Amino acid sequence: MITQAIPTTVPQRTATTRLSAAELAAFRAKGYHVVRGLFDPNHMERLAVETEGLHARMAAHAPEEVDVSWEEGLPDGRPPRIRQLMHSERVSPIIDTMSRSDEILDILEQLIGPDIYLFHSKLMMKAAHDGTFTPWHQDWGYWQYGNIQPSQVNCMLAIDAADEENGSIRFVDGSHLQGPVDHARFASSSFSIGLEGGLDAFPSTLLEFAPGDAVFFGPLVIHGSGPNASARDRRANTFAFDRCGNQKNGELPERMHRRGAR
Numbered sequence: 261m262i263t264q265a266i267p268t269t270v271p272q273r274t275a276t277t278r279l280s281a282a283e284l285a286a287f288r289a290k291g292y293h294v295v296r297g298l299f300d301p302n303h304m305e306r307l308a309v310e311t312e313g314l315h316a317r318m319a320a321h322a323p324e325e326v327d328v329s330w331e332e333g334l335p336d337g338r339p340p341r342i343r344q345l346m347h348s349e350r351v352s353p354i355i356d357t358m359s360r361s362d363e364i365l366d367i368l369e370q371l372i373g374p375d376i377y378l379f380h381s382k383l384m385m386k387a388a389h390d391g392t393f394t395p396w397h398q399d400w401g402y403w404q405y406g407n408i409q410p411s412q413v414n415c416m417l418a419i420d421a422a423d424e425e426n427g428s429i430r431f432v433d434g435s436h437l438q439g440p441v442d443h444a445r446f447a448s449s450s451f452s453i454g455l456e457g458g459l460d461a462f463p464s465t466l467l468e469f470a471p472g473d474a475v476f477f478g479p480l481v482i483h484g485s486g487p488n489a490s491a492r493d494r495r496a497n498t499f500a501f502d503r504c505g506n507q508k509n510g511e512l513p514e515r516m517h518r519r520g521a522r
Contacts, residue, residue, distance in 0.1 A: 291481030
């Protein structure tokens with residue numbers, strides 16, 4: 261059951277302004293925080309065009325350094341479309357530039373400190389009429405294998421408007437405070453692990469977004485999303501950041517470094 265919904269009508273804030281003390285406290289309490297208008301419409305229009313073009317580009321040739329999952333057999337008859345593209349910054353100059361922007365990094369510095377690297381960037385495209393349910397999960401269920409401590413922070417940037425009808429993200433407020441939880445392994449799912457149960461398994465908050473809005477959230481807050489029952493695609497890019505020195509695999513590549521000391 262959904263306890264509340266946070267709509268897109270929240271008053272706009274200046275993107276370059278750092279989080280206030282109250283906003284930081286809310287992030288610590290809930291495990292996430294929404295920033296409206298992080299990037300302006302001009303940026304988002306350019307990103308929408310670029311990401312739409314990735315379907316044809318990746319179908320023709322996907323570089324080895326990216327990992328592409330495809331959605332096939334779409335009910336509207338369109339050719340296969342990208343469902344998920346890992347390391348999206350390597351094929352999208354706009355996404356790469358955003359991952360280095362003050363708009364994102366100034367807030368990240370408040371949340372994880374001055375020394376920041378990009379753990380990964382992931383483009384997610386939930387096609388219209390896509391019946392896929394993203395199970396409840398903590399990102400730490402996946403990330404613990406590459407990192408020492410659960411100190412990462414995600415910035416999920418909405419490229420399209422998102423609401424309940426087209427499968428927007430939901431959070432279980434404060435669930436990060438219980439620490440890591442055991443995840444089940446799924447035999448057939450785009451997610452290999454997750455928590456058992458459907459959308460009504462936890463009381464949750466549904467978030468709504470306009471293009472350019474973003475949500476920052478940590479690796480232990482439980483989240484998931486429903487299917488896209490609408491005729492509208494839903495695209496978002498998730499930038500996952502961590503503090504330098506928390507990676508298990510030794511020296512940090514320069515291309516992943518974003519701010520401060522390595």
